[in-house]
Amino acid sequence: MGTNMIRSAVTVSLVPEARGGPFVYWDDLAGAARKAAGLGYDAIEIFPSGPESIEVGELQKLLSDLNLKVAAVGTGAGWVKHKLNLCLPEDEQRGRARAFIRSIIDVAGQFGAPTIIGSMQGRWDGASREVATAHLVGALNELGEHAKQYGVPLIYEPLNRYETNHCNTLAQGVALLERLSTKNVTLLADLFHENIEEVDTAAGLRAAGKHVGHLHFVDSNRRPAGCGHIDYRPIVAALKDIGYSGYASAEALPYPDSDAAAKTTIEAYRKHFGNH
Amino acid sequence: MGTNMIRSAVTVSLVPEARGGPFVYWDDLAGAARKAAGLGYDAIEIFPSGPESIEVGELQKLLSDLNLKVAAVGTGAGWVKHKLNLCLPEDEQRGRARAFIRSIIDVAGQFGAPTIIGSMQGRWDGASREVATAHLVGALNELGEHAKQYGVPLIYEPLNRYETNHCNTLAQGVALLERLSTKNVTLLADLFHENIEEVDTAAGLRAAGKHVGHLHFVDSNRRPAGCGHIDYRPIVAALKDIGYSGYASAEALPYPDSDAAAKTTIEAYRKHFGNH
Numbered sequence: 358m359g360t361n362m363i364r365s366a367v368t369v370s371l372v373p374e375a376r377g378g379p380f381v382y383w384d385d386l387a388g389a390a391r392k393a394a395g396l397g398y399d400a401i402e403i404f405p406s407g408p409e410s411i412e413v414g415e416l417q418k419l420l421s422d423l424n425l426k427v428a429a430v431g432t433g434a435g436w437v438k439h440k441l442n443l444c445l446p447e448d449e450q451r452g453r454a455r456a457f458i459r460s461i462i463d464v465a466g467q468f469g470a471p472t473i474i475g476s477m478q479g480r481w482d483g484a485s486r487e488v489a490t491a492h493l494v495g496a497l498n499e500l501g502e503h504a505k506q507y508g509v510p511l512i513y514e515p516l517n518r519y520e521t522n523h524c525n526t527l528a529q530g531v532a533l534l535e536r537l538s539t540k541n542v543t544l545l546a547d548l549f550h551e552n553i554e555e556v557d558t559a560a561g562l563r564a565a566g567k568h569v570g571h572l573h574f575v576d577s578n579r580r581p582a583g584c585g586h587i588d589y590r591p592i593v594a595a596l597k598d599i600g601y602s603g604y605a606s607a608e609a610l611p612y613p614d615s616d617a618a619a620k621t622t623i624e625a626y627r628k629h630f631g632n633h
Numbered sequence: 634m635g636t637n638m639i640r641s642a643v644t645v646s647l648v649p650e651a652r653g654g655p656f657v658y659w660d661d662l663a664g665a666a667r668k669a670a671g672l673g674y675d676a677i678e679i680f681p682s683g684p685e686s687i688e689v690g691e692l693q694k695l696l697s698d699l700n701l702k703v704a705a706v707g708t709g710a711g712w713v714k715h716k717l718n719l720c721l722p723e724d725e726q727r728g729r730a731r732a733f734i735r736s737i738i739d740v741a742g743q744f745g746a747p748t749i750i751g752s753m754q755g756r757w758d759g760a761s762r763e764v765a766t767a768h769l770v771g772a773l774n775e776l777g778e779h780a781k782q783y784g785v786p787l788i789y790e791p792l793n794r795y796e797t798n799h800c801n802t803l804a805q806g807v808a809l810l811e812r813l814s815t816k817n818v819t820l821l822a823d824l825f826h827e828n829i830e831e832v833d834t835a836a837g838l839r840a841a842g843k844h845v846g847h848l849h850f851v852d853s854n855r856r857p858a859g860c861g862h863i864d865y866r867p868i869v870a871a872l873k874d875i876g877y878s879g880y881a882s883a884e885a886l887p888y889p890d891s892d893a894a895a896k897t898t899i900e901a902y903r904k905h906f907g908n909h
Contacts, residue, residue: 519795553829554854556861578830585832 363572363596364399365626366428366606367619371403371410374437379549379579379610380404381618386411390419392616396623400428402606406438408460413467420468428604429512429571430465432458433476442479443496444489444523451492454479458500466507473545473571474500475514480522493523494536501539512571514545517553525554527565534568543570547608548587552577559591566599574605574626580612582625589629605630639848639872640675641902642704642882643895647679647686650713655825655855655886656680657894662687666695668892672899676704678882682714684736689743696744704880705788705847706741708734709752718755719772720765720799727768730755734776742783749821749847750776751790756798769799770812777815788847790821793829801830803841810844819846823884824863828853835867842875850881850902856888858901865905881906 369389370380382389386403393401401420405411420426435441441454454477462472474497481489501511513533515524524530530544546562546569555561562569576585607622645665646656658665662679669677677696681687687706696702711717717730730753738748750773757765777787789809791800800806806820822838822845831837838845852861883898 552853552862556854558862577828578832586828586834 362602363630364426364428364604365397365623365630366400366402366604367393367396367398367622368402368404368606368608369393371405372434372437373406375404375433378433378437379575379608381581381607381609381611381622382615383611386416387419390416390423390425392619394423394425396619398425398619398623400426400604400606402428402431402604402608404431404433405461405464406434407457408464411464413464417468427465427468427470428606429471429473430461430468431473431475432461436476436479442477443474444479444481444492451496455496455499458496459503462500462504462507462511466504466509469507469509471509471512471543471571472500472504473512473514475516475545476520478513478516478521478523490523494533497533497542498537498539501537501541505541510541510543510570512545513542514547515550515554516547517550520550525550527551527555527561527569531565531568544568545571545573547573547575548592549573549575549577549579552585552587558587559595562592562595562601563599569596569599569601569603571603572596572601572605573608574622575607575609579610581607581609581618581621582629583621584612589625593629638878639906640702640704640880641673641899641906642676642678642880643669643672643674643898644678644680644882644884647681648710648713649682651680651709654709654713655851655884657857657883657885657887657898658891659887662692663695666692666699666701668895670699670701672895674701674895674899676702676880676882678704678707678880678884680707680709681737681740682710683733684740687740689740693744703741703744703746704882705747705749706737706744707749707751708737712752712755718753719750720755720757720768727772731772731775734772735779738776738780738783738787742780742785745783745785747785747788747819747847748776748780749788749790751792751821752796754789754792754797754799766799770809773809773818774813774815777813777817781817786817786819786846788821789818790823791826791830792823793826796826801826803827803831803837803845807841807844820844821847821849823849823851824868825849825851825853825855828861828863834863835871838868838871838877839875845872845875845877845879847879848872848877848881849884850898851883851885855886857883857885857894857897858905859897860888865901869905
């Protein structure tokens with residue numbers, strides 16, 4: 358085991374409205390945890406419908422039995438299910454979006470897991486870019502500080518141009534983080550988005566350096582790693598060089614099915630990240 | 634000059650509503666033609682607001698003077714400007730979409746140029762997939778036959794998953810063409826879309842073979858060729874092996890500006906396709 362151990366994780370979605378989305382396992386959290394443990398994953402990444410999707414005590418016991426961690430918890434249901442995001446025009450809508458994310462942070466925190474802001478960042482449309490960016494900055498400051506009590510960061514994810522117009526590249530993500538008053542927000546590098554947006558993903562990761570807090574390990578077509586055309590070697594080298602020691606988490610389509618996607622990813626993880 | 638000469642083209646958009654889109658030159662058709670000729674391009678690809686955007690006699694004279702061809706004419710204004718596409722639920726809307734495309738074919742034909750169906754293919758949403766596909770198949774048959782009188786094909790473009798749910802890959806495009814009664818429809822391979830959708834773009838081009846009728850020569854981030862991470866060598870080898878002898882056309886963002894994008898692309902064209 359190296360000093361910069363990068364651990365493996367696999368996603369499970371509990372959000373029926375997200376059907377078709379890039380999640381490996383679906384609906385059955387306990388079943389997904391057992392399968393992940395059986396394949397040798399270190400952790401699961403959970404996309405709940407809301408805080409009520411996770412029975413904290415029950416899941417803690419199951420994960421303890423399986424020796425499995427929670428890599429991160431996603432907040433996309435706030436958008437997919439409730440049509441909330443952090444840049445909507447009405448104060449009341451933005452307040453509900455922040456409350457939803459706080460409620461997820463409060464659950465994730467009990468597992469020592471960070472919370473991810475992806476689609477909940479919204480986009481600037483009606484409001485001017487400056488106004489929307491100010492809303493996003495304010496929310497990240499508030500939510501990043503809220504996460505501190507659990508000893509975990511808040512994770513912000515740059516998305517490709519079709520999913521947001523805030524930050525598409527890692528460099529834009531770093532520039533956003535530098536505007537924050539809180540130091541408790543890190544970046545999620547999703548290799549599917551990077552394939553579209555980065556001139557050179559490895560160089561983007563090196564430049565983002567210490568700000569990289571989470572990795573979605575997925576291929577160019579959003580299928581499991583190895584099913585597209587991403588060359589992982591320079592990416593893995595860059596991650597090791599910047600001292601990244603978080604998860605390589607399979608946020609990928611369940612292609613050709615959930616079980617095969619989980620198996621393909623753990624094999625690719627062992628090939629590219631494995632030193633055990 | 635080889636037997637499979639692949640010629641160069643650059644895009645010009647005359648559609649104000651498409652501002653921000655992947656077109657190198659904007660608004661001034663005659664000015665763009667002069668600049669393209671000055672840089673040594675073989676052709677321009679035009680995105681008109683409608684048939685009225687192009688003064689046929691005037692443009693024919695200008696292009697003749699400049700020794701420039703029209704590589705293709707796009708129909709995206711039908712969607713961007715008029716909100717029409719070939720799979721809308723109402724007969725009347727679909728009829729107007731086909732009429733718009735026919736009117737473009739009638740202008741393009743006078744330049745010996747094919748017409749492209751990209752965003753005008755629409756997507757299946759309200760209607761079932763079968764119904765929408767039948768609408769698309771019917772339209773491609775009718776419009777492909779309409780183009781015959783000009784001795785040019787109709788060009789169908791698979792788009793990435795965010796832009797359509799009909800055909801994302803070249804293989805899906807070939808399968809669609811095989812359902813048509815007309816033989817006068819070919820595929821557009823856009824390297825930006827392929828970077829997202831193809832497992833291996835060169836292999837996809839080889840498999841599509843004779844069906845490849847047009848190429849958008851652009852990089853992974855939709856900037857001019859050379860500004861992203863696409864490796865063009867295996868792609869160019871595949872195009873030569875399948876006997877492709879159409880255009881390499883710069884449908885790319887005007888990055889960092891129109892003139893620089895046109896210059897970057899023609900240099901990349903000469904590097905990768907040039908045997909003169």
